[in-house]
Amino acid sequence: MRIVLGPSPTGPTGTWWALPAPDSEAGPARDAGPSGEPGPGTPLAQVPYAQLAGLVDALPGRLGLTPGSVRWVLASAADELEGWLRAGVTVDRLHDLSLAQRLLLTAATAPDSGVRHTPVVPLPVVEPAVEDPAARRGPDQDAIFDLPDAGPSTPDALTLLRELQAQDAAVAGSRHPARLRLLVAAESQGALVAAQMRHAGLPWRRDVHEALLTERLGPRPPEGARPARLQEVAEQVGRDLGAPGLNPDSQKDLLRALRGAGVTVDSTRQWELQAWAARGGAEAERRAALIAGVLEYKALQRLWTANGWHWLDTWVREGRFHPTYLVGGVVTGRWAAHGGGAMQVPVAVRDAVRADPGALLTVADASQVEPRILAAMAQDTALAAAAATEDLYRTVAEQGRSAGTALDDRSRAKVALLGAMYGSTTGDSAALLPHLRRLYPAALGLLERAAATGEAGGQVSTWLGRWSPPPGQAWQDAVADRSTAEAEARAGAQRRAAGRFTRNFVVQGTAAEWALCWMGSIRRRLRAAGLSTVLVFFVHDEVVLHGPAAEAAAVERIVRDAAGEAGRLLFGDAPVGFPLTVAQVESYAEAK
DNA sequence: AAAGAATGCGCC
DNA sequence: AGGGCGCATTCTTT
Known part of the structure; x- marks a missing residue:
């Protein structure tokens, strides 16, 4: 069951409603009437904003539901969750209306997506203000990471319910509803993980x-x-x-x-x-x-x-580094981060990342994610065979050698594959491209179609349905300008740049979806197992967890099982593996 | 003086 | 003229 949380439309200011909303998981949304209007929306509960966290904790029990079976629907999780976490409340599942709306609105710009969405209410994804914690040093240490009170500016619960139903309908009308539904759930789960990671912080000595x-x-x-x-x-x-x-x-x-x-x-x-x-x-x-x-x-x-x-x-407080993660902050769906350059903690200072006494850091790195993703997306049997092995590049080199191509050692295989995914046009990787094309026609076909679409000004989509943005006016003007030889050359360069972007988008974006599912699964499994280990850091294809040393063996199993589950969620039974390098260490510098 | 562009480096 | 970012500093423009 889903429960929408938002300000009461009728009650006193600052009072919030919990509104029931039928699940959409089983299939297309059926809960909107012919007019698209939801019912009157009898609230399940009504509380002052300050008591919201308590309501989230208590309501499932009052309704006879297990907490895990409730999906909480919020205007913007990033605005709410910090308060909940400080109150000691965490939830299992979420639907973040602002993140979902952004996915749907971008998809709606692409004619091939099948998505049409006219928001009931605009819910722009707000970037949390990057505040300098040092500027707020004072007696009120707890207030350092205070977020603005989201209460007053949030649309009321009934409006949010209508938006939810409009989003359900938009997803149902898309080309791959089940995939897009998974993406919305995974993106929302990402908001949960991001808030929790920021709250926990990375241990920093x-x-x-x-x-x-x-x-x-x-x-x-x-x-x-x-x-x-x-x-x-x-x-x-x-x-x-x-x-x-x-x-x-x-x-x-x-x-x-x-x-x-x-x-x-x-x-x-x-x-x-x-x-x-x-x-x-x-x-x-x-x-x-x-x-x-x-x-x-x-x-x-x-x-x-x-x-x-x-x-x-500036950034380290009481032994923790608390960056702000921006879920889907990169167009491809990767996360961005604000504050302290979190996504590029340099090797030179990683030794300062230390587990607490009696605890361990679990550093899990997914190996060669993008070529594995490519193999699964393209259903390229030969590349999938390589992707079923631990060292994909080595296997590619073996396949290249037996086929009698120049693609016969690991480093060349790696350069060639990376070059193909990035759109390299020069050097070794470009020279090896024909061999790659012969070995893996399906995979190269997928990349080259994506590039051609971008060069023509079109849009591409990830496996789950995140769409690349339409080219802007400046791009179209540049591409249309044939007035001089220089302009013509510029136009060609612009087209090729767009092609490299869309070529990479499908792979990088789908890899980001895999990572979202991976982290979501890790978080769910940790909670189900009742462990106190938590996720504390994430960079694209690597996670860091922190918890009691006694839990280490269970945590390693969870992290590995979750990688397998993420692969199955995206690609079903496709014979592509996602092996991990897992290090359980006291210092981050010991990993790798 | 402030804002924006350019340069350069770090991470995946 | 190989994709995606954030951040600090210098240089340039307003």
Whole structure:
């Protein structure tokens, strides 16, 4: 049973209703009458906003339902759940109307989706304000992660019920209703996982982080000054390049100094500097010595500015890093994050991520997800055979070797496959493309059709039905401009860029759906098993859990079983495996 | 002075 | 001229 929560349309301000809504799981929505109007909506309960969390806890029992059988329908989970979690309330299932609406509205822009949705009420996905926790340091520590009170601005419960029914109907009319229904459920479950992860936070040891900074940079400098070690390297670089007083932070000045010293590069990017050194032949060693200081400066400067003392002060509170995750924040469906660069915690500081005493971190990394997804989506039997093995790239290389192609070692197989999924047009990966096409015609066909659709200005969809956005006016103008040879070339480049985007979208987006299902399953299984281990971190195809060491064996099993379940949810019995690398460690740095 | 663009690096 | 991001800094424009 679904229960819609929203402000009461008739009661006093600040009073909320819990409204019953029939399930849609069994099939197309049948609960809307011919006019599409819901019934009068007799509320199951009515409480002040402040007591909402208590209601969520108590209502299923009062109705004789198991808590797990209720799907709570909210305007926006991101606005509500932090309060619930602080009150100690968690739920099993959710329907987030704002996330679902965004999926449906994007789908509705694509003629092939079958989706038509006119919102009953607009529910834009609001990005939680990125507040600087340091700015709110004070006696009221608990208020640090307070969210704005969602109560007053939320549409009333009856309106939300009508929106839910309109969404049910839109899903039912889509090309693959069962898949889209799964996507809506998974996206909503993602909101649940995201809120819980932010609430729990990633365990972060300030003392370890500080020791690491001091070792590499020197003691913490006064405000406005470079750390001692960084200053030394800056001065050394100035001397090496014959440019005393050089500020290596200025790319312009640095580039001029480099060129003055005979380093013929067009930018100061490290890969270009390294490539220049490697071109040196007999002089390689002298060249490497010349740029060594520059590279060291860049690495230290990065550590200092991105993850230094200021970062620690800003983002780590009471031993936890609490980033805000944005579910579906990337067009492909991947998550984005705000606050502290959560999705790119650099290897250099991972040692500061430590389990509490008596606890362990479980770091689970899904291997080679995207080519496996591709095999399953395309139903490419040969690639699926490789995807049934632990090391897909190695198996691809074996298949390539027995077929007598140049695709005969693991690293070439990897480069070729990644290149095919990203739309590479140059270098080794492009050269290997014909071999790949011969070995895996179905998989390459899928990618090339997706690319062709994008080049023509069309839209593509993931396996579960997340659609790529329609090209904007600027793109259409650029593509239509044939006025000059330059414009024509620009138009071609724009088309190819769109093709690379749609080509990658189908794979990256479906991989994101797999990850959503994986995490949802992990969370559900942890709760069902009554474990206290929780998810604390997520990056695209890797999760980190934190909990008592005694639960470690059970947690590893759950994480692996959940990966299998995610594969079956998306692809049924397709013979594609999703193997994991699982490390159970005290320090994140020990994983991998 | 503020806002936006460009550059560069980190992650998957 | 290989996809997707966030963030810090410098440079440029308003």
